[in-house]
Amino acid sequence: MKKIFYLLTLFLSTSLLAQDYTEYVNPFIGTSNYGATNPGAIAPRGMVSVVPFNTSGKGNKMEKDSDWLSFPYAYENTIFTGYSHVNLSGVGCPDLGAVIVMPTTGDLNIHPSEYGTTYSKETAKAGYYSNFLEKYQVATEVTATQRAGISKYKFPAGKANLLLNLGQALSNESGAMVKVVNDQEIEGMRMIGSFCYNNPKTIYPVYFVMKVNKKADRTGVWQQHNKIDGIEAQWMSAYNGQQRIIEDAYYPIIGDSLGAYFSYDFEEATEVEVKIGISYVSIENARENLEKEVSNVSFDEIANRAKDNWNEKLSxxxxxxxxxxxxxxxxxxxxxxxxxxxxxxxxxxxxxxxxxxxxxxxxxxxxxxxxxxxxxxxxxxxxxxxxxxxxxxxxxxxxxxxxxxxxxxxxxxxxxxxxxxxxxxxxxxxxxxxxxxxxxxxxxxxxxxxxxxxxxxxxxxxxxxxxxxxxxxxxxxxxxxxxxxxxxxxxxxxxxxxxxxxxxxxxxxxxxxxxxxxxxxxxxxxxxxxxxxxxxxxxxxxxxxxxxxxxxxxxxxxxxxxxxxxxxxxxxxxxxxxxxxxxxxxxxxxxxxxxxxxxxxxxxxxxxxxxxxxxxxxxxxxxxxxxxxxxxxxxxxxxxxxxxxxxxxxxxxxxxxxxxxxxxxxxxxxxxxxxxxxxxxxxxxxxxxxxxxxxxxxxxxxxxxxxxxxxxxxxxxxxxxxxxxxxxxxxxxxxxxxxxxxxxxx
Amino acid sequence: MKKIFYLLTLFLSTSLLAQDYTEYVNPFIGTSNYGATNPGAIAPRGMVSVVPFNTSGKGNKMEKDSDWLSFPYAYENTIFTGYSHVNLSGVGCPDLGAVIVMPTTGDLNIHPSEYGTTYSKETAKAGYYSNFLEKYQVATEVTATQRAGISKYKFPAGKANLLLNLGQALSNESGAMVKVVNDQEIEGMRMIGSFCYNNPKTIYPVYFVMKVNKKADRTGVWQQHNKIDGIEAQWMSAYNGQQRIIEDAYYPIIGDSLGAYFSYDFEEATEVEVKIGISYVSIENARENLEKEVSNVSFDEIANRAKDNWNEKLSxxxxxxxxxxxxxxxxxxxxxxxxxxxxxxxxxxxxxxxxxxxxxxxxxxxxxxxxxxxxxxxxxxxxxxxxxxxxxxxxxxxxxxxxxxxxxxxxxxxxxxxxxxxxxxxxxxxxxxxxxxxxxxxxxxxxxxxxxxxxxxxxxxxxxxxxxxxxxxxxxxxxxxxxxxxxxxxxxxxxxxxxxxxxxxxxxxxxxxxxxxxxxxxxxxxxxxxxxxxxxxxxxxxxxxxxxxxxxxxxxxxxxxxxxxxxxxxxxxxxxxxxxxxxxxxxxxxxxxxxxxxxxxxxxxxxxxxxxxxxxxxxxxxxxxxxxxxxxxxxxxxxxxxxxxxxxxxxxxxxxxxxxxxxxxxxxxxxxxxxxxxxxxxxxxxxxxxxxxxxxxxxxxxxxxxxxxxxxxxxxxxxxxxxxxxxxxxxxxxxxxxxxxxxxxx
Missing domain, CATH: 3.30.2080.10 (GH92 mannosidase domain)
Structure with missing residues (x-):
């Protein structure tokens, strides 16, 4: 059985409620048959959900660019390309599915069609999701507060990468700004909207700040260059219409289809925590949301709080x-x-x-x-x-x-x-x-x-x-x-x-x-x-x-x-x-x-x-x-x-x-x-x-x-x-x- | 004679220098024969120059997308598509030529290939340039401080538009962010770099703030949408791969090939002043540059100062x-x-x-x-x-x-x-x-x-x-x-x-x-x-x-x-x-x-x-x-x-x-x-x-x-x-x- 419905309480609840109602939440319900829900981690009425994105990777049964998919996750699919941090649940039109973080190992590869991986050991409950990425041998866990998502990746020893993909999304908008603030922080914004792929005037930015608890050994940004015709193209090298990587870019890069990465050389197996704050107002607010809700709080404590919040509601x-x-x-x-x-x-x-x-x-x-x-x-x-x-x-x-x-x-x-x-x-x-x-x-x-x-x-x-x-x-x-x-x-x-x-x-x-x-x-x-x-x-x-x-x-x-x-x-x-x-x-x-x-x-x-x-x-x-x-x-x-x-x-x-x-x-x-x-x-x-x-x-x-x-x-x-x-x-x-x-x- | 070399001193110099050496500056020298200079207004060693952009308009003799042009202005050309605010002079590789403001009249048209106009009455001197846009019957004058450009447009009565085109440039980079702050101000940034069209890793943003002395009657932003293929395209209306206009967007729009506009209904002929501050650090600094160098200073006074500064150097x-x-x-x-x-x-x-x-x-x-x-x-x-x-x-x-x-x-x-x-x-x-x-x-x-x-x-x-x-x-x-x-x-x-x-x-x-x-x-x-x-x-x-x-x-x-x-x-x-x-x-x-x-x-x-x-x-x-x-x-x-x-x-x-x-x-x-x-x-x-x-x-x-x-x-x-x-x-x-x-x- 690929997916395990998580009946057991892994974390000690801080709640005094005798009954744990979250035992009866199975977030996989509705993830097939176009239910359009997802098993991602979310707090009650959260702005943020951390959702295993599996509808845009080569090898999936259903793929957003070849099907009419309005959801970031389909139970039938098998290829994971990261965790998206703003998502719709149970909606029949596509939008959001953006701010996607993907852990990989080995040499840097920024192409979703190549870095996608099968996964196993999938578990989900209210406010928590985990899986195991087979290609990379990375165990992942995610949880969320209302305005921030937290991921924990257990990397094996060797090269590892965190890819923040701002191109991939459940939207045909692709404009974004990304800035590597330092070797532990990335900030930016991404255009979303155009709900149903046909509301071209209702586009707007979502802002984010991403903080990682380990210093990156290498950082950079990538961007898809528009295909240029005419005389200019003769001077352009192979990057015309292609992705290009810009190392050590500690300043804003703006355009369509871009992303940023942190790369690591781990001498031993290492656990990395990634925290992403979201806001629809500003980068500053995204940072404040992150700091107020999750800074200095452990992953487990946040997962516990999410569970307690759900329990209070369900009770x-x-x-x-x-x-x-x-x-x-x-x-x-x-x-x-x-x-x-x-x-x-x-x-x-x-x-x-x-x-x-x-x-x-x-x-x-x-x-x-x-x-x-x-x-x-x-x-x-x-x-x-x-x-x-x-x-x-x-x-x-x-x-x-x-x-x-x-x-x-x-x-x-x-x-x-x-x-x-x-x-x-x-x-x-x-x-x-x-x-x-x-x-x-x-x-x-x-x-x-x-x-x-x-x-x-x-x-x-x-x-x-x-x-x-x-x-x-x-x-x-x-x-x-x-x-x-x-x-x-x-x-x-x-x-x-x-x-x-x-x-x-x-x-x-x-x-x-x-x-x-x-x-x-x-x-x-x-x-x-x-x-x-x-x-x-x-x-x-x-x-x-x-x-x-x-x-x-x-x-x-x-x-x-x-x-x-x-x-x-x-x-x-x-x-x-x-x-x-x-x-x-x-x-x-x-x-x-x-x-x-x-x-x-x-x-x-x-x-x-x-x-x-x-x-x-x-x-x-x-x-x-x-x-x-x-x-x-x-x-x-x-x-x-x-x-x-x-x-x-x-x-x-x-x-x-x-x-x-x-x-x-x-x-x-x-x-x-x-x-x-x-x-x-x-x-x-x-x-x-x-x-x-x-x-x-x-x-x-x-x-x-x-x-x-x-x-x-x-x-x-x-x-x-x-x-x-x-x-x-x-x-x-x-x-x-x-x-x-x-x-x-x- | 189309171009008049401006020998006369139009403005009363505040300088006490007996001799006006700027009388002997003819900025048209080098604007043909690939000299790559331009007749735009610039202060000595200015970060900003305000240059009549005429190398990317249909009908020009030389056009940047069909020739190897490294300059924003060619003397031989006849079609003006606006004033660019960051430019290189006398350089054999293309870059900059960005942050272009175009005044038009009549209904809003955001397509450079359509809104370009022939011009006449061209004059240029140190720190000053002017022309007359024939299609729109608009007289334009521009001058500059080191970090800001100032334009004055004399519109006839009727509909008028200021187009801030962040797509057009002398660069094959096209990513930008634009935000209409209010009906008199626009801020944003635009990617430039990739010098010679073949340095894909040397890209970076230029920041700007644009202030206009008249309140716009209508504002908006436009953006070129990427051409999408696949199932998504079936849901997209005609905007797929096209420009779309988003009215009243008082928030950042990010992506490739975008712009913003102010539209006006003038009951009588009206003079509009546009001031643009530039920075390579931040929008805030662009605003400070603008405020410190040109706010509350008249166009004529700024032109006089530019002339005096040149005179001091030339003397x-x-x-x-x-x-x-x-x-x-x-x-x-x-x-x-x-x-x-x-x-x-x-x-x-x-x-x-x-x-x-x-x-x-x-x-x-x-x-x-x-x-x-x-x-x-x-x-x-x-x-x-x-x-x-x-x-x-x-x-x-x-x-x-x-x-x-x-x-x-x-x-x-x-x-x-x-x-x-x-x-x-x-x-x-x-x-x-x-x-x-x-x-x-x-x-x-x-x-x-x-x-x-x-x-x-x-x-x-x-x-x-x-x-x-x-x-x-x-x-x-x-x-x-x-x-x-x-x-x-x-x-x-x-x-x-x-x-x-x-x-x-x-x-x-x-x-x-x-x-x-x-x-x-x-x-x-x-x-x-x-x-x-x-x-x-x-x-x-x-x-x-x-x-x-x-x-x-x-x-x-x-x-x-x-x-x-x-x-x-x-x-x-x-x-x-x-x-x-x-x-x-x-x-x-x-x-x-x-x-x-x-x-x-x-x-x-x-x-x-x-x-x-x-x-x-x-x-x-x-x-x-x-x-x-x-x-x-x-x-x-x-x-x-x-x-x-x-x-x-x-x-x-x-x-x-x-x-x-x-x-x-x-x-x-x-x-x-x-x-x-x-x-x-x-x-x-x-x-x-x-x-x-x-x-x-x-x-x-x-x-x-x-x-x-x-x-x-x-x-x-x-x-x-x-x-x-x-x-x-x-x-x-x-x-x-x-x-x-x-x-x-x-």
Whole structure:
């Protein structure tokens, strides 16, 4: 077995917690099957992760320059080319994967296609990863704080090299500056951004300082020279278009595709520690981050701290009963829900303001990596309930971004807005947070911010394209899509209506009846897209005619499909979570609705790997007598798609959205309808789940969920604090006030 | 007439000097015929020059990407693409030509091949240049301090743009970092170096800060994206391999081929001032240079100061009589002798140490751009005599470089050693300076330094390759050349022997008889290369046989020629200035010697455009009765090759070496034999030359040279302080002590 899931605690924990929940974190889950997670070392919501980079080396099964890879690590791959220090986890578009350190032995070789090596003895746990580089006989271990990565390399006697490769990355940007400060320190910056390889204007630098605990015997920089044509080329020696090495360059070298190296002559086997501090503000801040977080702290102590930090986070939910695999799926999912959004502010509170990247300072923590089209559906609800301090950081970051740019974020990445995906998800997150009762942000500003993107704006509304026609027609007419003004007129309409539902509920809560009505009415616009003949939400023309041809099965697997975003008519058929009863009426009643739901699952038109239909299994709860199908489906899907294996996430984890689905589903409740502060109930995976709640926020310390009774997965009855509950939904208020919910199974 | 030589003084000089010598500076001299000078604005020995860049625009006669151009400006060209702020003057290899600012009007266009414009109304004088950009109807003026350039653009009403192009340059390096600080300031750095397009390891950044006196209405950065192949390219939009514009990027953008712009909407015609500070240490220093030298000073005031500074320098030699053209040739040559070496230290005294580029500080001035193979022959002798404070800066810089790198410089460029050309020229410069009596540097260190490069060194002697065989055989055997260990075994031998002569004389002066003998003997090694059959210095094998085939006429015009560097056997036939009497004996007597000298001139084998034979015209002085031929030849060559026209320098000015030849030759004396503190005498071009001497150095204030008598150019007699002088040489000591030298012509 090549990869060993690290169940044993190697380091003495400094924590007093009796239970070590990190035992149940298997960072290899999601590293295959395009889960896009990685086994690298990371602290909770860390800016830095130290990830074994294995997607750009000759001999790998999948290689970023010949496949569409959005991740620095693939379980199937075998060639390691270093540790990257800034990375995305569970994201379907490539970026970052940069600041890569590679240990080698022997003569200096700076070509990744040549210096890559197979590896063995791979282990990973929360905040820790190690392997053995076979070509070099080097044992490596890595760990991380929030803003620094630490590597330990055990070199054999002889020549050794540390290569800091600033060319290789999971980005088609390659500009960098590197300066060898002295024989123990390198500093610089590297351009990243251009998310998905198609956002050429959203590029920006990441800054770093690297410190090594051994003095290098030789140092230098290398750089790829542009290929020059014409008369100049005649004078250039062989370096034209080639890499060149510049020894002893203690000054900045700038350009595309460069790197720096430290070389050593070790008389005996030697352990080398490499510490890299990262910042998005400046080299000085990267140095301060490094010094404040890791200087004078041993590798083992840092690894211990990372583990303790994870343990503190994971311990907020204690599960009992269930197999070790179940627990591992659960805690790994919980772990994955706390990778992104991640901190962007430095230890001194500084961060680059959105868009302009001017340096700003916060007393708290500035977050980044908001994949809101994904996360609005469940991740923020998990945070609101269990980690309200994190959710508040997120909402306040979103409001700061509004202050800085005039707009709430959509798909924010390190201070840039990538405008990836569709809809107005920030409105939903902000409203949902408020509606569940979490306070601690400026609600008036929040309301102002979500209203802004809800209307047409002089010069164009970047969040909601075609919002004018959406308001005019009640839906986005397919003409706008055909004219390339947006992507997926049906999907976009549905995203707008759920945002408008959110605004309506927020308005109601704030006592603004007028806005409530206006946006409630808007939210019902989905009905105009409902074709009562086919019982599908279909692309529609301005004149009210349905767009033809129409094939509800077309558009699976990311085929381009008019009307729909990353899916087909099946996968958007029920994406009206806030008004399933209304949708049922559109269907003509429960029977047709349930039939369609059954059909979707039977025809394999349900896509567990993407977000639009992820609440479908819970839709049976709306139909009296069919709730058992929710119980069956959730367990079936969970056991099929979420396992303690590298391919144990259905698809892209989407910055923890898939994982949040599992976390909720295993606890027995799911926030199926964003901005409707309720949860759909289903059979828990565990005998007992204890959620530690923030007393200041929810007025209570704990919620206990128990599964008792027969051995089937079907629920006989549900008791909330001893009282039998009617129906299979519970409001957020009742849930947090419940103290105990007992599911009696048949 | 397109170009107007600016004879009029436009600005009121603040100087009290009665005479304005800058009236006789025509910066267009040398801008054609590969003189490689430029008409840009520069202060004496300025780090910055502001040069109209016209060698990289579509439509030009000569274009750097299709010709071997080593200069930013060619008189013949017609397309202007901006003002470059760091430039070389009179250098035969390309480098610098970077930090280019281009004013345009209308919509933003960042492509040099499209935004170039024809120009008219070109004027240039010392420290000032102006033109009119026809395409944009923009009048431009530029001036400079030592470390900053200032441009003034008069834009018509409407849209206007300032383009800071960091891609275009006279370098095949293109890496840069640029940051728009705010709507009036841009900072950054750009890689330069790789001198001659073939020194890939000698690259380093130049730092700049640009400030504009008008707030931009729009700002942005552009960058050329590398051409990406493979799967990634499919996702990239049209920007793959193209320029892209990033608006409002107030943060560093790094990579190859980038730039930044300020755009304006002018309601009326508007004058914009752009100030650029340069440093080789840091952006902070570039800003300090700018602030200390030009902030709060008007363009006109800066132009006045530049003129005054030049006037102060030029006024050290006053010439009377002669035509305006003669005076212009003379003062322009004197001006060209004070472009390089130039200051490299910042206003705060900081500069990058040689090789490592670590920041060091000086109380004085650190110089750079030492093209010593050229300048050892006459430029330093001119500086020693008239500008000893500058020569001391040069020698002390050279000794500092020895301290920093372990070696004296050879062809130093901004802290890098390019090892261009052959020989050991620094030894000659240091010895010659000492031998002429200039003190103020550490003579013991100087002696140690020149001795170091005179011997074989473990690991190789980078200054004198094959010095081991040179010592062993008394000459560099042609085998070493055939094995590609060096360039030109005869030429290199001669360079080594003149260096060894210099060391010998220095040793003698220091009282080291042993070293004197050793190096005197070495210096006579040239005789071993003298073939008494052909009377040529010829490539010779280890076994003493002459290398065949041998054609003394082969190798003109830079053809590759075994034995010789940039020349042929004729052009090196007499390059033993320190021992012409000995050489005459080798020839078998005066007759053969004079015959050969005559033959060289008659057969057009004399190359005025290069250094090895530049003292030939003075060689007649060694033959009694033939001195008149020196007088004839010097005048003939001067009038033929050095004129008040763009092609008025024989070839590359070689950082003022050609110009120093003219300056001396027009004053009537020439330092024909480096490290022999003497001057060969000839007919002055002027009736009176008054040289102001540094009393502290030479013990006298003035040397007056007069030409009196008949109208011919032949000398009848020479009187030194009233006493008739014998022979046509004068020692340096006698010259500075002369008070008055009168040439009586026939």
């Amino acid at each position: 907020r939910i204690e599960v009992e009963g269930g197999s070790d695999d179940d627990k591992t799926v659960f805690y790994t999912a919980l772990y994955h829900s706390m990778i992104h959004p991640n901190v962007m502010s430095d230890v001194n509170g500084e961060y680059p303001e959105a868009k302009t990247r001017k340096t700003k300072k916060t007393d708290g923590e500035r977050y980044t990596v908001f994949s809101l089209w994904d996360t609005y559906r469940n991740l923020h609800q998990l945070m609101t309930l269990v980690y309200p301090e994190q959710q508040l950081n997120m909402v306040n970051t979103m409001l700061d971004i509004y202050d800085e740019t005039g707009w709430l974020p959509k798909w924010e990445l390190n201070g840039t807005e990538t405008f990836t995906m569709v809809g107005d998800p920030a409105a939903i997150v902000v409203a949902d947070t408020y509606l569940r009762g979490l306070r601690g942000f400026d609600e008036q500003k929040a309301f102002e911010a979500i209203l802004k993107s809800a209307y047409p704006v002089e010069g164009g509304n970047p969040v909601r394209p075609c919002v004018d026609n959406y308001i005019k027609y009640g839906y986005v007419p397919v003409e706008d899509e055909l004219e390339d003004k947006l992507w997926g007129s049906v999907s976009t309409t549905l995203e707008y209506t759920v945002a408008d539902w959110s605004i309506a509920q927020f308005a109601k809560e704030l006592g603004d009846q007028e806005k409530y009505k206006e946006f409630y009415n808007r939210s019902m616009g989905y009905k105009k897209m409902f074709d009562k003949e086919s019982n599908f939400l279909r692309p529609k023309h301005m004149d009210g005619k349905w767009h033809e041809p129409f094939d509800p099965a077309h558009g699976a697997n990311f085929e381009h499909n008019i009307g729909y975003v990353e899916g087909n008519a099946y996968q958007y058929n029920l994406m009206v979570q806030y008004d399933i009863p209304g949708l049922v009426k559109q269907f003509g009643g429960s029977k047709a609705f349930v039939n369609r739901l059954d059909e979707i699952f039977e025809k394999d038109q349900f896509d567990m790997a993407n977000e639009p239909d992820m609440a479908y299994p819970y839709a049976y709860n709306y139909i009296k007598g069919k709730e058992y199908k929710t119980q069956d489906k959730v367990i079936e899907l969970r056991e099929k798609y979420f396992t303690n294996k590298p391919d144990g996430i259905a698809g892209n984890d989407d910055t923890g959205t898939m994982s949040a689905w599992v976390v909720f589903s295993m606890m027995g409740f799911y926030p199926d309808a964003p901005s409707t502060p309720q949860y759909a109930l289903t059979t828990p995976a565990f005998d007992k789940v204890t959620i530690k709640l923030d007393h200041d926020v929810w007025g209570t310390d704990e919620l206990v969920i128990k599964k008792e009774g027969g051995n089937t997965n079907h629920i006989q009855s549900i008791k909330v604090n001893g009282k039998t509950k009617k129906g299979y939904f519970i409001s957020h208020k009742d849930l947090v006030g419940a103290k105990e919910i007992v599911f009696h199974t048949k | 050290r030699i006053e010439v009377e009589g002669g035509s305006d053209d003669d005076k212009t040739v003379f003062y322009t040559a004197l001006y060209h002798s004070m472009i390089h070496p130039n200051v490299m230290s910042d206003v705060n005294g900081e500069y990058p140490e040689a090789k490592t580029r670590k920041t060091k500080k000086t109380d004085g001035e650190r110089y750079t751009v030492f093209s010593l193979w050229d300048t050892y022959r006459n430029l330093h002798q001119l500086m020693t005599l008239v500008y000893p404070e500058q020569q001391l800066n040069m020698v002390n810089t050279m000794l500092d470089i020895y301290d920093e790198t372990g070696w004296l410089p050879k062809w130093e460029l901004n802290g890098t050693e390019t090892f261009t050309m052959v020989g050991d020229p620094a030894a000659i410069v240091v010895a010659d300076t000492y031998l002429r009596g200039l003190r103020g540097f550490d003579e013991q260190k100087a002696f140690e330094a020149i001795l170091k490069s005179a011997y074989p060194v473990e690991g190789g002697n980078p200054v004198r390759p094959c010095v081991d065989n040179y010592i062993k055989y008394g000459y560099v055997p042609v085998e070493d050349e055939l094995e590609d260990k060096l360039w030109g075994s005869v030429s290199t031998t001669l360079e080594y022997t003149v260096a060894d002569w210099s060391i010998a004389q220095f040793a003698k002066e220091l009282g080291d008889q042993e070293k004197y003998k050793e190096f005197y003997n070495r210096s006579m090694g040239y005789k071993k290369m003298f073939d008494k059959e052909s009377n040529f210095l010829r490539p010779k094998h280890m076994d003493g046989k002459w290398h065949e085939p041998f054609d003394p006429a082969h190798g003109a015009n830079f053809e590759h020629n075994i034995g010789y560097v940039e020349g042929n056997a004729y052009q090196y036939n007499l390059m033993v200035q320190y021992d012409i009497p000995g050489l005459v004996k080798q020839f078998g007597g005066s007759k053969a010697f004079v015959n050969r000298l005559d033959e060289i001139f008659e057969k057009d084998q004399f190359d005025m455009a290069n250094e090895p034979d530049m003292a030939y015209p003075y060689a007649y002085n060694y033959i009694k009765g033939k001195e008149y031929k020196t007088q004839d030849k010097v005048i003939e060559l001067r009038e033929k090759y050095f004129t008040n026209k763009p092609d008025g320098i024989a070839g590359n000015d070689d950082t003022g070496t050609m110009s120093a030849w003219v300056v001396f030759s027009m004053m009537g004396f020439y330092p024909d034999a480096p490290s022999t503190p003497q001057y060969a005498l000839t007919t002055p071009a002027f009736d009176k030359v008054t040289i102001k001497l540094d009393h502290d150095v030479w013990g006298t204030d003035e040397l007056v040279i007069k030409k009196e008598g008949g109208n011919t150019n032949h000398i009848q007699s020479i009187k030194v302080n009233g006493k008739t002088k014998k022979g046509y040489f004068i020692s340096h000591k006698d010259l500075v002590g002369a008070k008055e030298i009168v040439f009586h012509t026939k």
